[in-house]
Amino acid sequence: MPSPLASSASKALTFNVIAKCSRSKARASTMILPHGEVQTPMFMPVATQASLKGLTSAQLAQLDCKLCLNNTYHLGLKPGQEVLDAVGGAHKLQSWDRNILTDSGGFQMVSLLKLATINEQGVKFLSPHDGTPMLLTPEHSMSLQNSIGSDIIMQLDDVVSTLTTGPRVEEAMWRSIRWLDRCIAAHKYPERQNLFAIIQGGIDDDLRKICCEEMMKRDTPGIAIGGLSGGEDKSSYCRTVSLCTDILPQNKPRYCMGVGYAEDLIVSVALGADLFDCVFPTRTARFGNALTSSGSINVKKGQYAEDFSPLDFDCTCPVCKPKSEGGMGATKAFLHHLVTKETTGAHLLTLHNIHYQLNLMRKAREAIVDDKYPEYVREFFSKRYAGDKTRYPQWCIDALASVNIDLLA
Amino acid sequence: MTNKLFSVRSSTEGNSRILARTGTLLLPKVGQVLTTPALLTPSTRGTLPNLTPDNVKNVTNIKAIQVSVECFMGKLPSVPFLKYPGDIREIFCLEDDMIMVLTPRASNAEPSNRANCDDAIEMKTVEGFRKLPIKNFIEFAQRFNPDILVCPLDLPDSGSGAFPGNNRIKKLVHRSRCWLNDIIEKVDTTNDTQIFVSVLPTVNPFYQKEYFSFINQNLESIKGLNFHPNISVLFSDDKDNVESSEFNLSKPCGLTPRDPASYVEAVSKFSNVAMDDLLELPRYVSSACTLPHHILKLVSQGYDLFNDDISVAYANAGVALDFTFPAPPFANDKERNFGISLWKKMYRIDMTSVHCHSTDVLGTHKKAYIHHLLNAKEMTSAVLLTIHNTRVMEDFFEGIRRTVDNNTFEQEMKRFFQIYSGDNDGVKLLRESRDIVPVASAFVLDRPPTRKLIAFYNDDLLWKKNNK
Ligand SMILES: [Zn+2]
Numbered sequence: 001m002p003s004p005l006a007s008s009a010s011k012a013l014t015f016n017v018i019a020k021c022s023r024s025k026a027r028a029s030t031m032i033l034p035h036g037e038v039q040t041p042m043f044m045p046v047a048t049q050a051s052l053k054g055l056t057s058a059q060l061a062q063l064d065c066k067l068c069l070n071n072t073y074h075l076g077l078k079p080g081q082e083v084l085d086a087v088g089g090a091h092k093l094q095s096w097d098r099n100i101l102t103d104s105g106g107f108q109m110v111s112l113l114k115l116a117t118i119n120e121q122g123v124k125f126l127s128p129h130d131g132t133p134m135l136l137t138p139e140h141s142m143s144l145q146n147s148i149g150s151d152i153i154m155q156l157d158d159v160v161s162t163l164t165t166g167p168r169v170e171e172a173m174w175r176s177i178r179w180l181d182r183c184i185a186a187h188k189y190p191e192r193q194n195l196f197a198i199i200q201g202g203i204d205d206d207l208r209k210i211c212c213e214e215m216m217k218r219d220t221p222g223i224a225i226g227g228l229s230g231g232e233d234k235s236s237y238c239r240t241v242s243l244c245t246d247i248l249p250q251n252k253p254r255y256c257m258g259v260g261y262a263e264d265l266i267v268s269v270a271l272g273a274d275l276f277d278c279v280f281p282t283r284t285a286r287f288g289n290a291l292t293s294s295g296s297i298n299v300k301k302g303q304y305a306e307d308f309s310p311l312d313f314d315c316t317c318p319v320c321k322p323k324s325e326g327g328m329g330a331t332k333a334f335l336h337h338l339v340t341k342e343t344t345g346a347h348l349l350t351l352h353n354i355h356y357q358l359n360l361m362r363k364a365r366e367a368i369v370d371d372k373y374p375e376y377v378r379e380f381f382s383k384r385y386a387g388d389k390t391r392y393p394q395w396c397i398d399a400l401a402s403v404n405i406d407l408l409a
Numbered sequence: 410m411t412n413k414l415f416s417v418r419s420s421t422e423g424n425s426r427i428l429a430r431t432g433t434l435l436l437p438k439v440g441q442v443l444t445t446p447a448l449l450t451p452s453t454r455g456t457l458p459n460l461t462p463d464n465v466k467n468v469t470n471i472k473a474i475q476v477s478v479e480c481f482m483g484k485l486p487s488v489p490f491l492k493y494p495g496d497i498r499e500i501f502c503l504e505d506d507m508i509m510v511l512t513p514r515a516s517n518a519e520p521s522n523r524a525n526c527d528d529a530i531e532m533k534t535v536e537g538f539r540k541l542p543i544k545n546f547i548e549f550a551q552r553f554n555p556d557i558l559v560c561p562l563d564l565p566d567s568g569s570g571a572f573p574g575n576n577r578i579k580k581l582v583h584r585s586r587c588w589l590n591d592i593i594e595k596v597d598t599t600n601d602t603q604i605f606v607s608v609l610p611t612v613n614p615f616y617q618k619e620y621f622s623f624i625n626q627n628l629e630s631i632k633g634l635n636f637h638p639n640i641s642v643l644f645s646d647d648k649d650n651v652e653s654s655e656f657n658l659s660k661p662c663g664l665t666p667r668d669p670a671s672y673v674e675a676v677s678k679f680s681n682v683a684m685d686d687l688l689e690l691p692r693y694v695s696s697a698c699t700l701p702h703h704i705l706k707l708v709s710q711g712y713d714l715f716n717d718d719i720s721v722a723y724a725n726a727g728v729a730l731d732f733t734f735p736a737p738p739f740a741n742d743k744e745r746n747f748g749i750s751l752w753k754k755m756y757r758i759d760m761t762s763v764h765c766h767s768t769d770v771l772g773t774h775k776k777a778y779i780h781h782l783l784n785a786k787e788m789t790s791a792v793l794l795t796i797h798n799t800r801v802m803e804d805f806f807e808g809i810r811r812t813v814d815n816n817t818f819e820q821e822m823k824r825f826f827q828i829y830s831g832d833n834d835g836v837k838l839l840r841e842s843r844d845i846v847p848v849a850s851a852f853v854l855d856r857p858p859t860r861k862l863i864a865f866y867n868d869d870l871l872w873k874k875n876n877k
Contacts, residue, residue, distance in 0.1 A: 095773035
């Protein structure tokens with residue numbers, strides 16, 4: 001095996017960049033975590049409450065998922081920290097012997113609970129159960145994530161909406177840095193759990209630069225780009241990601257939080273991001289939407305009632321793959337007939353959608369290794385818009401042009 | 410002999426009142442042999458509740474499913490699946506050799522209070538009242554091409570419990586006969602579809618002479634009998650009904666013979682059919698049973714095919730079935746639960762396997778996880794419990810066949826009733842209330858010291874056993 005282009009090793013994470021796109025900032029890497037090796041670029045499905053909506057861990061493993069998310073806020077409520085401690089963590093609880101990443105719980109609180117307020121101490125909120133005042137501090141968050149036992153844990157950060165402007169953005173950025181220090185001090189198991197820093201600073205280039213520099217001084221095993229995907233315009237998103245990846249070290253994983261639309265993934269990989277997560281593919285499945293190479297289709301629509309073809313002819317997921325190849329050979333007509341009526345309809349679409357996301361990134365990785373990422377990107381857009389270049393979003397064209405990929409070529 | 414597909418392997422006939430029998434049913438269309446008593450898994454909308462097709466294939470032994478036309482009524486007369494050019498099993502993502510039994514109504518169908526017509530059945534489906542014209546039913550039968558086709562009946566509203574008057578009886582006997590005639594004439598059986606004729610459950614055999622003689626004339630085409638025991642008795646909370654030796658399926662009308670053999674006797678008496686011809690037909694109970702006890706009772710009366718409504722009903726209620734047949738050799742024969750409600754707080758840190766006496770199909774998934782999933786309202790709980798419960802039921806039937814073959818069925822049934830009855834009645838389990846409050850102490854300001862919980866694992870149990 002050739003020596004990696006860039007690498008880093010900490011107690012619980014080894015990161016090796018094995019290939020780089022010769023035009024864009026896209027890179028392929030392997031990351032060795034306590035529960036096995038994962039390959040990036042990678043999408044991580046979200047199993048909020050230690051279960052992926054109706055799927056068994058065996059089904060998720062069959063999709064070749066190597067790393068999934070659990071949400072700290074939810075696991076803190078149910079089953080609760082005492083239970084997590086007693087059973088020996090989330091891996092054991094959900095019978096998942098592969099990797100888990102958890103968020104800090106802060107974002108969930110701020111987005112789910114309207115009454116959450118933030119001060120230097122932490123995030124104050126009222127119990128969703130009985131209204132008791134509660135507090136999530138960086139120390140609480142570390143303690144909970146230590147009990148969960150996830151392979152990658154996230155610092156508690158001060159999350160502000162990306163649409164926020166003015167001094168609050170800067171305050172949140174500095175506070176996130178202070179909170180990282182508190183998290184590092186409170187983290188009990190650095191030898192088996194990797195604490196990632198989160199870059200804040202809204203869409204302000206200067207704040208992002210400062211935050212990157214400060215966070216890099218803390219030398220965490222990996223770094224996340226946070227505070228995006230919150231309604232900012234796409235060009236600001238791309239500019240901010242690109243700015244961060246220019247500063248962040250080459251030899252550490254970069255995790256773009258809350259990103260999951262196919263176009264965003266393809267562009268963000270070109271901008272140098274490695275890891276992504278989003279509830280979108282599973283949530284949209286429950287509304288009857290299937291992700292395909294030509295965009296999302298809603299199988300509830302009447303036009304699919306007698307459509308006896310698979311969701312996507314290109315798809316190799318267990319749902320779409322014909323029976324002769326060991327799959328289920330499901331058709332749009334069958335899913336149309338099931339969806340919103342039988343839970344198995346949602347389960348099947350969830351399987352398909354997670355496969356779509358995982359596969360999109362797997363194929364991206366193969367393309368990077370073969371140094372054909374620009375071709376892969378062009379093929380992706382061509383299929384998505386049926387070859388009609390006039391329909392390509394301008395922000396995609398611009399962002400990709402900024403890393404030397406000409407989408408219109 | 411008209412029916413070569415079913416043969417009785419061993420029966421306990423002559424052995425007191427127990428008429429239990431084992432047999433083999435050939436299903437040439439899919440190249441399968443079903444050993445009876447056997448279980449059919451009811452489907453809804455062509456899918457098995459909670460089980461995606463990959464799970465059906467990979468983690469269950471399900472060989473036969475029941476499909477009811479009622480699930481496809483939504484867009485009559487335009488039913489998309491009737492236009493599918495290939496085998497209907499393909500569209501439902503079923504294995505090519507999955508045995509399919511087509512019935513007009515679901516096993517747990519709600520009775521409709523609207524009267525049937527001469528050429529259509531009225532039904533109350535999940536989508537509201539629907540009319541199923543017999544000609545459409547036949548279209549379904551032709552297109553779905555099932556292994557077994559259960560004929561429709563002109564059943565009076567079973568909800569009221571009232572006994573139909575003389576004119577109504579005449580009408581229902583006549584209609585059922587006409588519908589059977591239509592089906593025999595129009596459904597192509599050369600491709601190995603086996604027609605099961607439905608028995609009129611609430612009508613005195615004397616009044617069914619017309620129907621019987623028609624059956625007699627068409628024995629060549631009839632490959633089995635379908636019974637609709639009165640479900641209201643089976644659903645009763647009153648455990649005396651279950652335990653009573655006079656367990657009477659036809660209550661409250663009380664007119665159907667107590668067991669299929671005496672029914673067959675009545676048919677032959679009223680229609681001059683040779684008893685043997687009818688006795689050797691397989692007998693299918695198309696009503697839902699909610700307790701394993703009901704199934705044992707029906708097996709003891711000589712029924713051969715059943716629907717598994719139990720696995721999913723209990724899975725959806727958060728109950729993991731925990732029984733075997735024969736019952737395990739407990740040290741003392743004190744009463745046991747035949748299932749455990751995983752809602753109970755006592756399971757929140759219980760890292761032992763869900764299976765105790767049955768085959769382990771959930772592998773590493775433990776009670777604490779399912780308890781958590783139930784609490785968190787995650788659908789995966791129902792998926793895992795359906796997988797588990799289905800295996801418990803499969804093992805249960807395996808045990809039934811084994812004991813009938815070695816002549817211990819009757820004594821094992823008695824033991825089963827002793828061990829799994831009393832307070833731990835399954836109906837109660839289904840209704841068990843849940844009062845679980847989420848604990849969020851991790852976030853509480855000035856968190857009070859909590860007692861440290863220590864989970865227990867199977868290894869701990871083993872350790873305890875070995876160190877006693
Ligand atoms: Zn697919």
